Amino acid sequence: MSTFRQHSILPGFNLALGFTLLYLSLIVLIPLSAAFIRTTELTWQEFWFAVTTPRVLASYRLTFGAAFAAASVNAVFGLLVAWVLVRYRFPGKKLIDALVDLPFALPTAVAGIALTALYAGNGWIGQYLEPLGIKVAFTPIGVFVALTFIGLPFVVRTVQPVLEDIEAELEEAAAMLGANRLQTFTRIIFPTIFPALMTGFALAFARAIGEYGSVIFIAGNMPMVSEITPLLIITKLEQYDYAGATALAVVMLVISFILLLVINLLQWWGRRRGALA
Amino acid sequence: MNATTLPTTARVRRTRATQEPAWVRWSLIGLTLAFLTLFLFVPLILVFYEALKKGTDVYFAAIIEPDALSAIRLTLTVAAIAVPLNLVFGVAAAWAIAKFEFRGKNLLITLIDLPFSVSPVVSGLIYVLIFGLQGWLGPWLAEHDIKVIFAVTGIVLATVFVTVPFIARELIPLMQAQGTEEEEAAVALGANGWQTFSRVTLPNIKWGLLYGTILCNARAMGEFGAVSVVSGHIRGSTNTLPLHVEILYNEYNFAAAFAVASLLALLALVTLALKTMVESRITQPKENANEHRSA
Secondary structure, eight states, X not given: OOGGGGGOOOSOHHHHHHHHHHHHIIIIIHHHHHHHHHHTTSOHHHHHXXXXXXXHHHHHHHHHHHHHHHHHHHHHHHHHHHHHHHXXXXXXXXXXXXXXXXXXXXXXXXXXXXXXXXXXXXXTXXXXXXXXXXXXXXXXXXXHHHHHHHXXXXXXXXXXXXXXHXXXXXXXXXXXXXXXXXXXXXXXXXXXXXXXXXXHHXXXXXXXXXXXXXXXXXXXXXXXXXXXHHHHHHHHHHTXXXXXXXXXXXXXXHHHHHHHHHHHHHHHHHHHHHHHO | OGGGSOTTGGGSOOOGGGSOOHHHHHHHHHHHHHHHIIIIIHHHHHHHHHHHTTOHHXXXXXXXXXXXXXXXHHHHHHHHHHHHHHHHHHHHHHHHHHHOOOTTHHHHHHHHHGGGGSOHHHHHHXXXXXXXXXXXXXXXXXXXXXXXXXXXXXXXXXXXXXXXXXXXXXXXXXXXXXXXXXXXXXXXXXXXXXXXXXXXXXXXXXXXXXXXXXXXXHHHHHOOHHHHHHHOOOTTTSOOHHHHHHHHXXXXXXXXXXXXXXXXXXXXXXXXXXXHHHHHHHHHXXXXXXXXXXX
């Protein structure tokens, strides 16, 4: 970056930056800080009590457990989908590439009712799972299925461009030196795409933790069993327990910010890897 | 970084040494298609199947019913306010960030992305904490008989919050890759700020702008969690389309719920189609900009 751009002849800097900061403050920063400031109305003990009741702890376990499982499945299958889309040619590839983003575009409520109908005892898929003793809808497994659906594009879309950028020469060199395809993949390709894979995993995980719309239909929402933390926030709001809802929201926000930091670090790591390669 | 690497390697013809055996290839393709069918295509098809299961009469009756029509109207209204607001914001933010050097730029970019990492439920809650009856402005608003929460204003605010990053994050890398030479030339030749923007910058970013707008609109019309917290679910008044789907579903009116849901699924499909069309247009100016810079 050249230093002279700091004295740019282009107009509109003050206006553009001023408007950006004002808008961001009014819409995002002040409302977000409201959650933190309102929590200070609680004492530390009250806050700690509100965010560690057994029902709340059970909701953390479900939310984080299901989100982690879903993001892991997405990491494996997202890598597979990205690999197949970048490396192979087959009929319908363009259509499939476009439809991978469906979970981004489809409103979560629609995804929620569709998955519920699909996995309910009399649903297209549920009717075959029920005789095997596997209940998906209205159980924690349903939460996992919904979170897998909404997190699907993240890994695909972060790994895909990195995979496209890998030089064919690198793999040719590996082959010349006697590596078989599996060795080339595990020693050359996988280390190159690993930062992107982790970024995709973290993005899917972060999204899954906060997800609400697609989960509440399929979860059954039984306290202690299949109740996610975002739903618990709404339940507390509906009972006019504003302090309790805000305390939980602050916990969720802090976790989101930590994940955002992790994602930024992962992206920085990926860029450095890319620059070294 | 991404913009400077040419996406050609993917198209390099692969020889036997750098290609998996056919059986591996086809089993991976088969596994991918099976996974995507199970998790993406079957749920999508099910929405339309369930919507039309009881016939087209039931389907259209569910859509032209007054509550559904009012939900459609509200959803369109909310998007018509939220999207232009974020469009203006996105352009202003990208202009400041991409065309100028200043301290704290990376922090600003992170702050713009913040709403993406906040749970939709929390996004709604923070507005309740400000505008709700027990909120900071609650008593004042009640005194002046202004309703924000459980009213359209609250729905608009929550929607604006969750869609803040869409257009800005599309424009920032695009405008950064394009540099400032063209705008500087325009200003040196005597163009004023508006002329520079509308005649030089805008034609360069129009596809990126459209791309961001399409994604922003899809989210604005489909948002559920944040809107659900601030809406109050008043039928015919503060019910958006996604909320209407929920109400019908919880009333066990599945045919109607899926009929309304199919409208949103159609919106998603149109969004993906437009997105794919626009995507092929965006890569063009990006590559040109690179050739231009490296020349």
